[in-house]
Amino acid sequence: MLSKIYSYGLLGIDGFIVDVEVDISNGLPHFEVVGLADTAVKESKERVRAAIKNSAFDYPIKKITVNLAPADVKKVGPLYDLAIAVAIMTANPNNDIKGLTPKAAREFVIVGELSLTGKVNKIKGLLPILISAQKAGFKKFIIPHENSKEASYIANVQCFPVKTLEEAVMFISGNAEVPQVPVEKFISEVVDEKNALDFKYVKGQQRAKRALEIAAAGGHNVLMIGPPGSGKSMLAKCFPTILPNMTFEEALEVTKIHSVAGELDNKKGIVSTRPFRSPHHTATVVSLTGGGLHAKPGEISLAHNGVLYLDEMPEYPRACLEILRQPLEDGKITVARNAQTVTYPANFTLIASMNPCPCGNYGSKDRECKCSPSMIHKYLSRISGPILDRIDIHVEVDNVTFDDLRTSIQEESSLEIKKRVDNARKIQLDRFKNSKNYSNAKMSVPATKKYCVLDEECEQLLKNAFSRLKLTARAHDRILKVARTIADLENEENILPQHIAEAIAYRSLDRKYL
Amino acid sequence: MNKTDFLKFLSAFEISTAKIERILQEMGDTYTFERFVNSEAIEKILDNDFSKIAKRANDKFMEDYSNYLLNKNVKLVTCENENFPKKLLQIENHPFYLFYLGDLNLLNQKCVAIVGTRSPSSYGITVTERFSGEIAEAGGVIVSGLAYGVDSIAHRKALAVGGKTIAVLAGGFDHIYPQEHFSLFKEIAQKGLVISEHRPDVIALKYHFPQRNRIVAGISDALLITEAGKKSGTTITKDFALDYGVPIYAVPGNINSVKSEGTNSLIATMQGICALNTSDIINDLGLSVKKRASVQLSLQEHEILKALKNGDLTIDQICDKTKLNINSLNSLLTTLEIKGIIKRLPGGFYSLD
Numbered sequence: 001m002l003s004k005i006y007s008y009g010l011l012g013i014d015g016f017i018v019d020v021e022v023d024i025s026n027g028l029p030h031f032e033v034v035g036l037a038d039t040a041v042k043e044s045k046e047r048v049r050a051a052i053k054n055s056a057f058d059y060p061i062k063k064i065t066v067n068l069a070p071a072d073v074k075k076v077g078p079l080y081d082l083a084i085a086v087a088i089m090t091a092n093p094n095n096d097i098k099g100l101t102p103k104a105a106r107e108f109v110i111v112g113e114l115s116l117t118g119k120v121n122k123i124k125g126l127l128p129i130l131i132s133a134q135k136a137g138f139k140k141f142i143i144p145h146e147n148s149k150e151a152s153y154i155a156n157v158q159c160f161p162v163k164t165l166e167e168a169v170m171f172i173s174g175n176a177e178v179p180q181v182p183v184e185k186f187i188s189e190v191v192d193e194k195n196a197l198d199f200k201y202v203k204g205q206q207r208a209k210r211a212l213e214i215a216a217a218g219g220h221n222v223l224m225i226g227p228p229g230s231g232k233s234m235l236a237k238c239f240p241t242i243l244p245n246m247t248f249e250e251a252l253e254v255t256k257i258h259s260v261a262g263e264l265d266n267k268k269g270i271v272s273t274r275p276f277r278s279p280h281h282t283a284t285v286v287s288l289t290g291g292g293l294h295a296k297p298g299e300i301s302l303a304h305n306g307v308l309y310l311d312e313m314p315e316y317p318r319a320c321l322e323i324l325r326q327p328l329e330d331g332k333i334t335v336a337r338n339a340q341t342v343t344y345p346a347n348f349t350l351i352a353s354m355n356p357c358p359c360g361n362y363g364s365k366d367r368e369c370k371c372s373p374s375m376i377h378k379y380l381s382r383i384s385g386p387i388l389d390r391i392d393i394h395v396e397v398d399n400v401t402f403d404d405l406r407t408s409i410q411e412e413s414s415l416e417i418k419k420r421v422d423n424a425r426k427i428q429l430d431r432f433k434n435s436k437n438y439s440n441a442k443m444s445v446p447a448t449k450k451y452c453v454l455d456e457e458c459e460q461l462l463k464n465a466f467s468r469l470k471l472t473a474r475a476h477d478r479i480l481k482v483a484r485t486i487a488d489l490e491n492e493e494n495i496l497p498q499h500i501a502e503a504i505a506y507r508s509l510d511r512k513y514l
Numbered sequence: 515m516n517k518t519d520f521l522k523f524l525s526a527f528e529i530s531t532a533k534i535e536r537i538l539q540e541m542g543d544t545y546t547f548e549r550f551v552n553s554e555a556i557e558k559i560l561d562n563d564f565s566k567i568a569k570r571a572n573d574k575f576m577e578d579y580s581n582y583l584l585n586k587n588v589k590l591v592t593c594e595n596e597n598f599p600k601k602l603l604q605i606e607n608h609p610f611y612l613f614y615l616g617d618l619n620l621l622n623q624k625c626v627a628i629v630g631t632r633s634p635s636s637y638g639i640t641v642t643e644r645f646s647g648e649i650a651e652a653g654g655v656i657v658s659g660l661a662y663g664v665d666s667i668a669h670r671k672a673l674a675v676g677g678k679t680i681a682v683l684a685g686g687f688d689h690i691y692p693q694e695h696f697s698l699f700k701e702i703a704q705k706g707l708v709i710s711e712h713r714p715d716v717i718a719l720k721y722h723f724p725q726r727n728r729i730v731a732g733i734s735d736a737l738l739i740t741e742a743g744k745k746s747g748t749t750i751t752k753d754f755a756l757d758y759g760v761p762i763y764a765v766p767g768n769i770n771s772v773k774s775e776g777t778n779s780l781i782a783t784m785q786g787i788c789a790l791n792t793s794d795i796i797n798d799l800g801l802s803v804k805k806r807a808s809v810q811l812s813l814q815e816h817e818i819l820k821a822l823k824n825g826d827l828t829i830d831q832i833c834d835k836t837k838l839n840i841n842s843l844n845s846l847l848t849t850l851e852i853k854g855i856i857k858r859l860p861g862g863f864y865s866l867d
Contacts (some may be wrong), residue, residue, distance in 0.1 A: 206840040207829045207862075226862075316771075356860060363636055363861020364827070368772060373633055373662035377694055396862035398828040464852045490841075501845035508858070 003091035003102040006138070007083035008129040009068075009075050012295065012342030013256045015125075015132030017109075019069040020080060021493055022087040027063035032451065033084075035068030038077045047078070047114045048085045049484040055118035055166045060092045074236055075460035079123040082112030082142070085165055086172065098172035106161070108172065112144040118165040124262040127255050127270075128261045128347075130154045142343065143181075149269025150259060152184040153252070188245035188272055197238045204404040208235050212351075213417050216242045217424035218485030219439030221328065221350040221390060223313070223383075227367075228360045233351035235397070236309045237350055240274045241414035243307075244425050249355055250305045251313030253345060256510035257304055261297045275306035281315040289323050290344055291335045298335075300327050301344035313352040314382040321387055324350070328390040331442075350391065352381070364399065380509075385474070392478045393506040406426060424488040440485045445477070452480040456498050465504050479503045519576070521546040521592040525611045526579050527567050529718060533559050534610050537579065539679075547571040547596050572641075577669025586714050588613050588687055605732040605758050609711040612729075613689065616707035620655050620678050624799045627734035627755075629748050630664030630741045634858045635693050635773050636742030636826065638664060641765050642729060643671045643867070645738055648792035653736075653802045658725060661747075664740055673701060680733070683710040684726040685718025727751040731760055735799055738763045742776030749776065756785065761798065763789035809853055814838060816847055819866065820842040822856060824866040 003025050009018045031045040040412045045066075052059045066084055068075050089095060090102045111129060125148045133141070133375040134157050141159045143151055148161040159181040162168040170176035199209060209223060212235060224232045246254070254271045258264045264271070279288060279299040290298030300308055310316060327333045331347035356362040357376040361369040371379075425439075431451060432438050443451065456464065462479065465471060471479075480495075482503040486493045520541070524534055550556060550771060551571050557564045583590060587826040591598050592611040599621040602608050613732060631638060642664050644669050646656050650672035656664040660681040672690045687710060690699045702708050704710050711729065712722070723789045725748065731737060731754035739762070742748040755762050764786035767774020780786035789795060811819070814836070821827060821835040835845055850856045857867045 118781075204830045206833050207844065210840045212845065291813065363859060363863065365636065365863070366637070367862070369633065371633070374694075396831055396864045404830070461849070461852065466850070468852045468854065497849075498842065498845040501848040502841065503854075505844045505848045 001091045001093050003087045003105070005083055005087050005090070005102065005105045007080050008109055008133055009073070009079075010077070010125045010128060011340060012344060013125075013128045013260050013297070016070075016073065017133070017136060017138075018080065018083075019067075020083045020087045021067040021069060022084070022091045023065045023067075024088070024091045024234050025058050025063050025065075025135040029061045030063045031066075032064070033066045033068070034124055035066075035071040036074045037068060038074060038076050041068070041075050044078060044081045044084055044114075045117060047081055048088065050116040051081070051114040051118045052085055052089065053167050054116060054272055055164065055169075055170070057166075058092060058094050060088070060094060064088060064286060074405070077124065078113040078121075079111045079125075081114035081122055082086060082144075082165065082168060083110040084112060086110055086168065086233060089169060094389045097169065097173050097175070099175060100169060103226050104174070105172050108140045108142045109138050110168070111143045111511075112142070112162070112168075113166060120144045120162050120168065122266060124258045125260040126150050127154070127252070127259040129263075130157060130159070131252070131256065133157075137314060142171070146266055148181045149266055149270070150255070150264060151181045153186055153248075153255075153270050157182050159452065162388065172454070175425060184269075185253060186248045186270065186272070187281070188247075188251065196412045198241060199417060200354070200411045202231060202234060202238060203407060203409075203411060204400055205231060205235060205397060206395045207505075208395050209412075209413055209417075211371065211393050212239050213242060213421060214485050214489065214506075215239075215349065215351075215393055217416075217421045217489050218392075218428070218482065219349060219441040220392035220482060220485065221441070222393045222395065223388075223391045223467040224351070224353040224395055224397050225356055225508065227364055228354070228398055230397045230399050233309075233311055235352065236278075236307070236311075236351045237276065238414065239309075240276050240307055241351075242417045242421050243274050243349075244418070244422050246272065246274055248303060251362070254305050257297050257301050257344065261302060262419075263302065269287075275303055276309065277303040278309040281310070281312055283320060285317075285319050285323055288320055289333050291337055293337075294334050295340055295342045297344045298333075300324065300333060300348060303348040304345045307373055308350050310347040310350070312464070313354045314379050318382065318384075323384065325386055325390070326389075352391070352423050353397075355379075356396075388509060392482050392507045395506055396508055420489055424485065425492070426487045427491075437500060440481050440488070443481055443484075445497060448477055452484050452495060452496060454480075454500070457497050458495060461497050462498050462504075465500075469504070471507060475507045479507065480504060515545045515547070516594075517545055518594045520550075520594045520610050521594065522579070522590055523571070523576060523755060524569075525590060525592075525613075526575075526713065526776070527563065527862075528713065529543065529560070531561075531607055531609055538610075547804065552858065567796045574857065581640050583613075583714075586687070588615060588714050590614075591618060599733050601735070602729065603771055605728065605754075607728070610713055612709045613687065613705060613714065614708045614709045615703040616705075618707060620680055620707045621733055623655050623678070623803075624653070624801055625655045625657045625680065625734045625736075625800070626731050626795065627751070627760075628647075628664065628668035628740060629658055629737070629751050630663075630739050630777075631748070632661055632663035632745055632775055633773075634663050634667070634741050636861060636863055636865075637767065637772060638773075638825070639667055639859060640865050642667045642740040645740060645765070645795070646671040646866065647677075647867075648803070649738075649796060650679065651675050651804045652796045653677075653804075654799060654801055655680055655706075655819070656760045659684070659730055660699060661710075662695075664699060666695055668740075669698060669702060673705060679706040681706070682726055682730045682733070683708060683709045683718070684722040686710060686712045686714040686716035688714045689717045690769075707824060721750045721763055723747060724748050728754045731755040731758055734760055736761050736763060736795060737788065738765070738795065739766060739777050740765045740779065741773055743773050744775040744779070745777055752785070762786040763795055765789045772790075777792065810857065811855075814842070815850055815855075818843075818846060818850065819855065822864060822866050826863040828862045829864070832864065
């Protein structure tokens with residue numbers, strides 16, 4: 001007998017329909033899976049057989065052929081287990097469950113991994129599957145119970161979470177009821193409890209805080225330069241607390257990526273805070289970009305709509321830093337592997353930190369720097385010009401003194417800063433209403449010309465700054481963009497000289513450093 | 515052939531000054547290739563190199579060599595020329611010729627050598643810039659060796675204030691060491707003077723550097739050491755200056771700082787004059803201090819300058835002292851910097867310029 005039911009596969013962060021066809025015929029007992037299945041799918045025959053048997057159903061001792069169509073796309077992972085098992089049971093000529101027909105099963109898109117006991121295990125990437133399937137017109141889904149939170153944020157679909165194969169079969173045949181996953185409303189959380197940080201706990205560091213405020217307001221990338229122990233990491237970790245809340249669309253995009261990577265918290269089901277990713281400097285190119293056998297999303301995609309923090313930036317391998325160029329420019333990364341080419345979104349704010357020299361004490365008043373000039377030069381030149389080009393704000397972070405730590409002065413809290421940031425973002429949303437771009441940092445060259453108009457006084461100031469401070473040409477547009485953001489923060493329509501002057505203060509690496 | 519041409523011929527072969535001196539003695543007053551090639555005494559002096567050099571002792575080679583220098587745009591001055599610095603002729607073991615780029619007349623003006631450590635502290639940077647800038651503004655020519663640290667800071671500051679500077683290189687002009695200073699070398703060649711006693715294609719070797727230092731000391735009317743540790747190349751320059759009777763100035767430093775040990779001990783042993791301000795050096799040289807034009811400043815800018823009078827501060831400290839908010843402080847500091855009144859040091863410090 002033949003049975004054909006629907007399941008869904010994943011390509012990058014998009015789903016595609018997979019027809020699971022099962023044919024059971026007389027002949028020597030045999031089980032074959034065809035249709036470009038990878039090892040995890042091939043192995044499903046063992047899981048399926050054991051799961052059916054251990055759920056006390058009849059397993060046909062016949063020749064079983066499973067085809068996963070379309071047959072020319074690689075199928076990856078164990079998410080077809082449940083669909084294959086249901087298909088086999090519906091195709092079984094000895095099937096004695098009332099109502100269990102291929103037609104009944106075809107009502108649903110079925111995804112789930114099986115354990116040998118018949119339990120349905122959670123899968124990776126349910127959210128992108130639901131979103132794609134919903135767009136393709138599918139309405140009813142049978143999903144693993146552990147994934148139900150993740151499914152609860154998609155409206156206009158009916159998801160039925162099952163715990164076991166038996167439950168799934170009984171539900172499909174109409175012999176049992178399974179409650180539908182209730183639709184939940186998305187509430188954006190600002191701070192993750194895990195890193196409950198706040199700028200009010202950061203003592204001193206006024207300039208760095210101000211720089212991060214500007215960065216949050218305009219979507220600028222930041223490089224912090226300072227000696228070890230000056231609080232660069234702390235500042236970076238606080239940065240997400242002043243970023244604007246994620247919209248539902250943004251959250252869904254982020255959740256899609258995290259779901260595919262298997263990094264989703266199943267209790268929450270959605271990523272509701274802006275992600276903060278800090279890959280270690282031993283990270284490989286693949287772990288950053290994504291890729292590998294199954295072209296999984298990498299750290300920079302996991303940081304989508306959030307923050308990518310690179311601590312000790314010059315310590316990263318050159319290749320790792322260079323691959324950041326495409327995502328910093330286009331907000332996405334294309335990973336080409338021999339099996340498939342996938343484009344993942346990677347629109348993040350880059351926060352990087354570095355020491356001023358290999359030992360970290362260059363320029364310090366009380367600690368001696370032991371680095372030779374050529375060592376310092378080498379260290380700094382590990383960050384190439386093109387990368388530096390894409391970082392708008394360079395800020396020096398000073399050493400923290402004991403007095404700073406013990407002071408009782410109340411620092412501004414993240415919430416207060418966030419209010420100003422939100423306001424500046426609103427101005428930008430209005431400004432870029434009719435374009436794809438939505439932040440000052442991503443302004444194109446013509447847009448920069450249009451929105452960063454300077455009066456005579458500003459021109460003169462900028463000109464003097466270039467000759468006097470020996471700024472490089474690449475600083476020019478960066479200064480304009482940052483000045484635009486500063487003006488937005490102060491609610492000024494035009495860029496004023498003080499905005500330009502402040503923006504110039506954030507170009508320290510463009511100057512002659514040694 | 516005259517002595518100048520003969521020295522030019524010798525300059526093509528990297529012969530040590532001691533040997534050149536002996537060769538000149540052997541030649542007497544008649545300079546011909548014939549005499550050079552046939553002299554047994556000279557063959558003995560030059561030893562293994564003789565055959566190689568003798569082979570090239572002809573007019574054809576001289577023409578090629580002249581063209582080579584012309585192509586490189588490198589000029590040569592010998593001790594016979596009246597433009598050759600007189601000060602240099604008085605030192606023992608003086609070079610007989612110099613390759614140069616730029617304005618040779620600078621050598622006959624008041625020259626102050628500024629040397630010191632290759633990795634100065636922020637204090638070292640500040641004082642080097644201050645002394646170099648003010649001396650150059652007063653019309654002194656800043657001499658140094660284009661090395662990392664104090665050398666390059668002194669060169670740059672002199673150029674920045676529109677003054678004159680001379681770089682003395684250890685190797686030839688084709689191989690600038692350190693390479694990072696190539697653009698600085700270009701600028702000095704254009705606006706000042708670069709000299710070397712080596713053919714353009716010679717790569718600087720370790721022993722060339724101390725030899726270079728004798729020229730630095732030899733062409734200068736004063737030597738200023740702004741910051742130097744105990745063991746440093748600066749010691750060699752200082753010893754030459756002592757030999758040549760060039761007055762030495764040393765800038766005192768923190769007695770706890772390793773980087774000021776050299777300068778402090780110079781003062782302690784009375785080898786160097788304690789340099790407390792630029793005007794002393796400028797007056798000793800017979801130059802006069804140039805008055806700076808005063809700049810209009812706002813009330814807030816005055817506040818900042820007042821805070822900085824007592825030493826370098828970070829922006830947070832300025833923020834504390836002046837009670838200005840960080841937004842306006844950021845832009846005020848940049849404007850002051852553009853006006854050239856304060857400057858930013860590595861490590862986020864600001865100081866008065």
